[in-house]
Amino acid sequence: xxRASRIAVATTPAxxxxxxxxxxxxxxxxxxxxxxxxxxxxAVEVRTLDQLRTVDGLVIPGGESxxxxxxxxxxxxxxxxxxxxxxxxxVWGTCxxxxxxxxxxxxxxxxxxxxxxxxxxxxxxxxxxDSFEADLDIAGIEGGPLCAVFIRAPIIRRAGxxxxxxxxxxxxxxxxxxxxxxxxxxxxPELTDDRRxxxxxxxxxxxxxxxxxxxxxxxxx
Amino acid sequence: MATTGTKNxxxxxxxxxxxRVTSRPAAKAAPKAAPRAAVKAAPKVSSNGRTNGAHANxxxxxAGVRGTTATWTVKAxxxxxxxxxxxxxxxxxxxAEIAQEAGAVAVMALERVPADIRAAxxxxxxxxxxxxxxxxxxxxxPVMAKARIGHFVEAQILEALGVDYIDESEVLTPADDQFHxxxxxxxxxxxxxxxNLGEALRRISEGAAMIRTKGxxxxxxIVEAVRHMRSLWSEIRRVQGMRDDxxxxxxxxxxxxxxLLREVKRLGKLPVVxxxxxxxxxxADAALMMQLGAEGVFVGSGIFKSAEDVTxxxxxxxxxxxxxxxxxxxxxxxxxxxxxxxxxEEIPEEAMRGRSTATMPREELLAHRGS
Numbered sequence: 001x002x003r004a005s006r007i008a009v010a011t012t013p014a015x016x017x018x019x020x021x022x023x024x025x026x027x028x029x030x031x032x033x034x035x036x037x038x039x040x041x042x043a044v045e046v047r048t049l050d051q052l053r054t055v056d057g058l059v060i061p062g063g064e065s066x067x068x069x070x071x072x073x074x075x076x077x078x079x080x081x082x083x084x085x086x087x088x089x090x091v092w093g094t095c096x097x098x099x100x101x102x103x104x105x106x107x108x109x110x111x112x113x114x115x116x117x118x119x120x121x122x123x124x125x126x127x128x129x130d131s132f133e134a135d136l137d138i139a140g141i142e143g144g145p146l147c148a149v150f151i152r153a154p155i156i157r158r159a160g161x162x163x164x165x166x167x168x169x170x171x172x173x174x175x176x177x178x179x180x181x182x183x184x185x186x187x188x189p190e191l192t193d194d195r196r197x198x199x200x201x202x203x204x205x206x207x208x209x210x211x212x213x214x215x216x217x218x219x220x221x
Numbered sequence: 222m223a224t225t226g227t228k229n230x231x232x233x234x235x236x237x238x239x240x241r242v243t244s245r246p247a248a249k250a251a252p253k254a255a256p257r258a259a260v261k262a263a264p265k266v267s268s269n270g271r272t273n274g275a276h277a278n279x280x281x282x283x284a285g286v287r288g289t290t291a292t293w294t295v296k297a298x299x300x301x302x303x304x305x306x307x308x309x310x311x312x313x314x315x316x317a318e319i320a321q322e323a324g325a326v327a328v329m330a331l332e333r334v335p336a337d338i339r340a341a342x343x344x345x346x347x348x349x350x351x352x353x354x355x356x357x358x359x360x361x362x363p364v365m366a367k368a369r370i371g372h373f374v375e376a377q378i379l380e381a382l383g384v385d386y387i388d389e390s391e392v393l394t395p396a397d398d399q400f401h402x403x404x405x406x407x408x409x410x411x412x413x414x415x416x417n418l419g420e421a422l423r424r425i426s427e428g429a430a431m432i433r434t435k436g437x438x439x440x441x442x443i444v445e446a447v448r449h450m451r452s453l454w455s456e457i458r459r460v461q462g463m464r465d466d467x468x469x470x471x472x473x474x475x476x477x478x479x480x481l482l483r484e485v486k487r488l489g490k491l492p493v494v495x496x497x498x499x500x501x502x503x504x505a506d507a508a509l510m511m512q513l514g515a516e517g518v519f520v521g522s523g524i525f526k527s528a529e530d531v532t533x534x535x536x537x538x539x540x541x542x543x544x545x546x547x548x549x550x551x552x553x554x555x556x557x558x559x560x561x562x563x564x565x566e567e568i569p570e571e572a573m574r575g576r577s578t579a580t581m582p583r584e585e586l587l588a589h590r591g592s
Contacts, residue, residue, distance in 0.1 A: 024305070024553075025305070025553050026304070026305040026306045026326060026552075026553060027302055027304060027305060027306075028301040028302055028304055029305070030304070031301065047553065047554065047557075062301070062302045063302050063303075063304075063305070063306070063326070064302065064303070064306060064326040064327070064362055064363075066321060066324070066361065066362060067306055067324045067325065067326050067362075067549070070322075070323075070324040070549070071324060071549070071550070071553055074324075074546075074550060075550075075553075095302070096302070107361075122361060123361065125287070126383070127383040127384075127385055128295075128299055128363065128383075128384075128385035128386065128409060128410065129290065129291065129380065129383060129408045129409050130285070130290060131290060131295040131298070131299065132285050132287055132288035132289055132290045132292075132295060133288050133289050133292055133294055133295060134287055134288025134289070135288075148288075149294055149295060149298055150287075150288070150295075151295055151298045151299050151302060152299065152302075152363065152385070169287055170287070171287070188298065188301075191294060191298050191301065192294075
């Protein structure tokens with residue numbers, strides 16, 4: 001790890017210096033690991049509390065949100081994860097992951113983590129035959145639109161005041177949003193070879209890590 | 222297709238590399254195409270074979286309102302989302318709810334669980350439409366349903382119902398002993414069974430976007446599932462060790478398209494998600510299949526045929542729920558013996574009684590149907 005190369009205080013860590021976990025209870029976590037590793041990050045599977053505590057950021061992958069939620073509860077990960085998020089852990093949820101992050105989910109009484117100020121509607125486009133791919137411009141992502149894959153995807157019905165909408169479909173449907181260190185996408189960047197969205201999240205993780213190391217520069221002053 | 226029982230189809234006559242001959246009426250050539258002029262041609266991200274609008278064998282992506290539907294990416298993509306999960310056979314909405322509650326990633330609707338199909342004999346068909354609708358209404362997870370091999374009208378009906386995946390399944394009585402459904406022409410994705418690499422690639426070339434090894438459904442005996450998973454992987458490893466020029470002969474032997482074989486060599490795995498089916502009755506069985514290389518498991522009779530001797534309905538359902546939950550947990554922690562031990566303690570004492578496949582007459586075996 002080229003830690004020595006980080007001289008300037010303001011420099012955020014390189015991808016290799018951040019450890020990103022991918023929640024591996026169920027879903028397409030393998031694809032996320034491939035994408036993150038391709039960008040040079042130290043990406044690891046997270047199935048246990050011990051593993052969860054070692055990461056600088058977490059991806060909650062696509063999968064079945066009900067299954068992942070049940071398993072988070074069954075393996076006593078839900079509360080610790082919520083605490084870590086409250087403590088500033090950057091988390092990116094894709095599809096099922098976005099549902100898990102949402103404070104409000106239509107047709108669901110108790111959303112599992114309930115940490116992000118968005119209202120999510122599950123299976124909002126219909127059944128599998130309505131799943132689709134579309135070009136999407138995303139705020140903060142350079143180099144033209146990204147091919148977004150929507151599979152039985154949820155949508156973000158409403159985004160709270162502190163939430164930045166990063167991408168919408170032509171009809172205005174919100175499909176990507178960010179609130180502080182939380183990122184939610186309805187679609188699956190991990191299913192394509194386009195790594196830009198993963199790059200954006202790594203940037204978030206690196207910034208968060210740099211910020212948490214902030215007391216040091218303050219002391220120098 | 223109860224014709225020959227050869228291991229990899231290499232000696233089968235006249236079966237051809239597949240029912241590319243479509244048995245589908247032209248009338249439904251472009252169903253559901255709700256074309257809107259404004260649809261952009263999505264840039265097809267390529268290279269890893271997963272993401273592309275068009276499958277090598279001609280899936281017909283359709284212009285939808287928001288983007289392109291029925292692409293290979295979205296068909297195979299749903300299976301990606303199911304990985305590390307358990308798909309449970311259910312007959313009723315009540316069972317579907319139990320499955321969802323236990324953490325199933327999807328349910329498979331069928332007329333009777335395989336053990337009951339065996340017991341009842343007769344012809345096993347697609348589930349009743351009313352039942353499928355009840356199940357769809359009862360759960361938010363994906364609903365799959367089985368169609369008979371070659372019965373493309375059952376498949377059309379299932380597609381019309383909005384089923385999320387169709388299983389063209391040997392567990393039902395085959396409707397065609399020559400041809401499988403031309404799955405490429407459907408918008409709904411398919412999962413199909415296989416016993417070996419040849420069968421898997423033939424199904425994929427017909428359009429299957431997910432594979433499951435067949436095992437022997439309704440027996441609670443894991444031996445066939447193990448055999449099929451091992452065959453598949455040993456053939457994949459063999460292909461990986463081949464020179465490119467040797468692939469041609471193997472493609473001929475297996476009666477599969479050379480491109481798919483090249484893809485297998487490149488990836489070191491099937492180009493679609495592969496689950497295990499047919500015989501899983503305990504968490505240990507499920508973890509065994511995962512360690513042997515399954516990306517998830519189908520459980521049929523293993524759940525709703527457990528606790529059979531329990532007469533009190535509430536207690537019985539409770540025990541079945543515990544079995545379902547335990548299998549889900551075992552698939553997540555398939556590589557962690559401590560966790561598996563803990564999970565195995567939670568299951569009811571009486572697993573599915575089962576039937577050893579070794580003592581079954583050949584005509585009772587299902588896996589050789591549709592090769």
